[in-house]
Amino acid sequence: MSFYTSLSGLKGAQTDMSVISNNIANAGSIGFKRSKAQFGDIFASSPTQSTKMIAGQGQRLNGISQQFTQGSYESSEKTLDMAIVGEGMFVVKGDPPREQVTYTRNGAFTATPDRNVIDSTGQKLQLLPVDASGNVTNNTLAGAFDFVLPAGAPSDPTAQLVNVSIGLDGLVSATFANGEAQVLGKVAMATFPAMEGLRPVGDAHWQSSGESGPPTIDAATNGPMGALRSGALERSNVDITEELVMLIGAQRNFQANAKAIEGASQLSQTIINMR
Structure with a gap:
């Protein structure tokens, strides 16, 4: 024995x-x-x-x-690089037909030639719709949509995009060559009742499971979601x-x-x- x-x-x-x-x-x-x-x-x-x-x-x-403790941060010169100060996770969606939704803390996002904002695995970052005051109007997965950079100003398509800014609350604003500004939405984030129950799928991505419970979808600065810091990345813990x-x-x-x-x-x- x-x-x-x-x-x-x-x-x-x-x-x-x-x-x-x-x-x-x-x-x-x-x-x-x-x-x-x-x-x-x-x-x-x-x-x-x-x-x-x-x-x-x-x-x-x-x-x-x-x-799921907080990792340290490093500065970045890219606006689309984002770090989360809190418990939230970015919501990303894969390509059709599956369009699988996963969650990540890897905030290294880039823009593709067709202007989609994707993560390191090619999945598209999701935004939540907002009203004129910047308040979220639909905080569900069904209401989220792909983050796509506009090619031109709403009133003048020939006026090119010159700047994109992301606030602490995840509000994404675009500025164009003619001085016009457009609010695109807020970065969708998720938290779970039991974070330890998330199923890892690699590349700092997780899927929800029965042990993690269903996700709560909302924008940054709401509850435990935390704040977003544009121009920074979260390193491993x-x-x-x-x-x-x-x-x-x-x-x-x-x-x-x-x-x-x-x-x-x-x-x-x-x-x-x-x-």
Whole structure:
């Protein structure tokens, strides 16, 4: 039994090292959120047995939880680069026919030749409609629409776009060569009842799941959404020093369990060789 007990410890330490290694590998990834492996002990006995005479049977992986803490920020010279100060996430949508909706903290957005604003995976950033006062008129996924930069002013299509500004509340305004200004909408953001339940799909993108609960869609500065900072990017929340210390601990746990297996093997060999 001691073989299997130590084997469970080996597997746990190996999983822990894999999670920590993934955190370290993504220390430079924009919007990445570190993960942490959580373990529990295994104990089994019959109802009539005294637990005072029974040892535990090892450990098991309870789950790998994501840590949605705030990452540090770096300045950028691009208006379409955005960082979130709060718990919100950007809402992006894929191409037809699926038009899959995902959520991200990676605010490195760029404009395509057809003037769509997309993220690093090619998905389109979503905006919420607003009225003349800048108030959101529809805060649902169905009411959101693609962020498309206008080619010309509403009253004069020949007047080219010269500037786009994004406020702390996510209000997107466009200015044209003839001095005319146009409000395009507010950047759509989402929060969830249980952020740790989001399903990661890579590239700092997540999907909603039954464990995360349904998204709450709104603009920045509303509730826990946080504020938007144009011209900045959020780096990963990985602390290299902390991860390296945890990696050393996981390595020592692996070595200790391997030593326990070696001791059990020597004991078994001694008993088998007895005459």
